[in-house]
Amino acid sequence: MAPVSSFPRRAASALAGAFLIAGCGAPAPEQAAGEDALTRTNCGIDVAVGAPPERLYAAYQPGIEVAHALGLSDRLVGTAFLDAEVLPEYADEQAEAEYVPTLPSREGLLETEPDFVISGYNGFFAENSPDRSVGTRASLRELGVQSWILSPLCPSEDGLTDRAIDPGSVRVGSVYRDLRDLGALFGAEENAEQVISDMRERISAVEEQVEGAERPSVAIVSPGEDGGYRVASGIDFGTRIIEHAGGVNAFADLTEKRNVDVGVEELVERDPDVILTDACCDAGLTTQDAEDEVRAITSDPALEGVTAVAGGDVHPFLFADRAAGVRAAHSIELVAAHIHPDLVEQ
């Protein structure tokens, strides 16, 4: 039933879009969706659906995983650009989904006839993006395609690649809010609540286990091209993950950018107790693949004296693990097991 009802709506929106282009001042597409349209605001844009979207396109790891988490796997018409293997609980669903390793062009996206697009990062809808872009959200809405950017990465305006939200203010709660809103739009409220309460439970279980324990300093580190290292700063969501897991980010005082390239000396100077790697970006990437980075770090003679290296506390971790998404509970458990092996089981 739903596809039947959504088709005329898309046609109507497309028509409205055509009028807009013609400059005839046609009604806004939101109104075209009808009186009973359900609206949620995302990044300052009203996203309205007359009925739950049926053809979902998901881009980037956090976008794809949130779709699976909400139980929308069978509505996926396409997925693109994973940084790592999806969480094991979504592996079967992802194996059945259409997947392309690079972002689609606008035509490539529209070919899949989506009525809703979720993106994990804002560059997907940018007008001037370093990655491939499918056009602004407004331009997609004119074709009847609604869109959603996971809110921690909202740009200040549609089509830009900047960030409206101070990345340092992103909390696990930001993920819950997106889950609730998307759950409502897709008619999957129960799934959303289920995912949220699961995450809550798992995270507070970890917090109880590590409560009162000493909080080791942790650095999320990736070996760079020129012998230096890239670290996750204090405003990266990785810092929140480390905090929930009972540690502190050794680079928490850096707050200008999320990722900072520091030289090897800075890493020695900070002397973290635990080092987590930051391996990225391939759809088949697993924690095992991060062992290369572990080896690179442990075999750097300059780092021999760093507490984490000397104590064998360099652990595989993935870039995907530090995104603000449904992976957060998994990541917090993983980090806690690494930094409090005596308190938290792996």
Place this chain on the structure above:
Amino acid sequence: MTGATAPPGNRHATALPAPGEPGRGLLPGRAGRAAGLVLAGLALAAACALSLVTGNYTLSFTDAASAVAAPAGSEADRIVWHVRVPRTATGVLAGIGLGIAGAVMQGLTRNPLAGPGILGVNAGAAFAVVVAMSVFQVGALTGYLWYSFAGAALAAVFVYALGSLGTGGATPVKLALAGAALSAMVGSATTAITLLDASALDDFRFWAVGSLTRADTGQLLVAAPAVLIGACLATAVRRELNTVALGEDMARSLGTRLASTRALAAVSVVLLAGTATAIAGPITFVGLVVPHIARALTGPDYRWIMPWCVLLAPAVLVLADVLGRVLIRPEQLQVGIVTGLIGAPFFVHLVRRRKLAQL
């Protein structure tokens, strides 16, 4: 270009005092130039010393000195020996390579804008690195050093072969044209790959800036003899470069064997610039500017320009790297950015203060 002594039809010839005559540099006379050379040597030594004590890890002069003199396995020793010594050595080797290669290319092609890049070595190295990143999936962890050296060498050999075709052998104009053609061709292939493969682009952006922190000790031990041999070859043709500056007909009539001079010079540039690009990335600016600074100081005699480049270019590069460590702490500014940002205005100042000594 007064052309008074140049044969008609040789438009490139410049009026030049014969080798050995008083030069027109800022430093007067042989004694002045020699004293200046000693000062330049001291400046290089000071730059290296600064490079050993400057960094995010706080070390005093005495800590660094004792780490150099008597390493005992402490944290300070590791920082000095595994971070700062290789970094300084990279700066010295790459500086020598770029400085001499720039001087040789400017002399050989009688083109003041010639740099090590004119034989296509930068374009070749960049292409090889992008291919390594994108096609062979070589990651940052393994490094691109050998690829970039192979790319630089292949490009230079190709340009030299192409420039040697036709009558007259490898004339400067043909070399420059062949280099420009290859750079354009390979450059667009590089751009095409980076556009198609965004993840390759990311690492490439860093590589393309130039940095002294890339090479490890093992790689430097291979790079050092290559630079040494290249420098010896360049030194061997220093007199010939002086006569080439008078114009080819004049050089030939003075008994210069042009073909062998060009071949030796080209091999030395491949070794010097190729190695420098391999260990530090494409830092073109130093190779262009330092020979001009040397020329401004000592006059147009390559027997003086060469030793000045040997001391001045590494001093400039190492100092720029030291600045890069302190300017935006705790991050680091890559040396290629610093040489451009600070070197360019300085260069303009120098040019404005004194009309550059002509080639």
